[in-house]
Amino acid sequence: xxxxxxxxxxxxxxxxxxxxxxxxxxxxxxxxxxxxxxxxxxxxxxxxxxxxxxxxxxxxxxxxxxxxxxxxxxxxxxxxxxxxxxxxxxxxxxxxxxxxxxxxxxxxxxxx
Amino acid sequence: xxxxxxxxxxxxxxxxxxxxxxxxxxxxxxxxxxxxxxxxxxxxxxxxxxxxxxxxxxxxxxxxxxxxxxxxxxxxxxxxxxxxxxxxxxxxxxxxxxxxxxxxxxxxxxxxxx
Numbered sequence: 001x002x003x004x005x006x007x008x009x010x011x012x013x014x015x016x017x018x019x020x021x022x023x024x025x026x027x028x029x030x031x032x033x034x035x036x037x038x039x040x041x042x043x044x045x046x047x048x049x050x051x052x053x054x055x056x057x058x059x060x061x062x063x064x065x066x067x068x069x070x071x072x073x074x075x076x077x078x079x080x081x082x083x084x085x086x087x088x089x090x091x092x093x094x095x096x097x098x099x100x101x102x103x104x105x106x107x108x109x110x111x112x
Numbered sequence: 113x114x115x116x117x118x119x120x121x122x123x124x125x126x127x128x129x130x131x132x133x134x135x136x137x138x139x140x141x142x143x144x145x146x147x148x149x150x151x152x153x154x155x156x157x158x159x160x161x162x163x164x165x166x167x168x169x170x171x172x173x174x175x176x177x178x179x180x181x182x183x184x185x186x187x188x189x190x191x192x193x194x195x196x197x198x199x200x201x202x203x204x205x206x207x208x209x210x211x212x213x214x215x216x217x218x219x220x221x222x223x224x225x226x
């Protein structure tokens with residue numbers, strides 16, 4: 001089993017609230033990723049990081065922000081949640097150039 | 113053009129059938145290749161890495177053709193439990209950077225029926 005954890009697993013929250021989705025890995029991986037995926041649809045990369053203090057925007061524009069202050073931690077924040085943010089958010093990490101990625105179990109976000 | 117392109121699917125096959133998925137990638141300098149499996153409402157999990165010489169794991173065979181920038185996955189003797197979405201993944205340089213990152217295909221859905 002991969003040592004990458006996401007919390008919460010499920011979140012239902014009202015419009016306008018600020019939320020932070022947590023992602024932590026204990027494998028010492030330098031690269032971390034956030035993906036957004038709607039049911040039955042493809043994965044969309046929204047943020048990634050090559051290491052501490054490195055963050056990049058992904059392929060899909062997102063109103064969320066990320067930070068990477070510690071190697072093991074890559075939280076994603078939405079300052080003001082909207083119903084259009086309803087989706088599954090998946091965090092992943094990998095070690096180096098040619099290694100596979102491990103995924104967390106995901107956070108299912110519903111904004112009402 | 114997307115960096116990683118996959119067969120659109122869906123594939124619906126009977127148990128025992130052999131099914132093949134294909135994937136092309138855009139960057140000839142790409143170094144690592146993977147097939148992932150994603151079950152409904154679950155996270156993707158590594159099925160197998162793809163090596164230059166091709167590799168086999170039980171009923172699954174992966175092939176890489178660098179000249180054509182093409183990878184494939186062959187599943188023999190399909191089982192009901194093989195029903196899932198199969199994702200092609202390539203590690204290549206990101207746009208405007210010398211650093212690499214993972215690019216996922218959109219996935220091919222497989223349904224194996226009894």
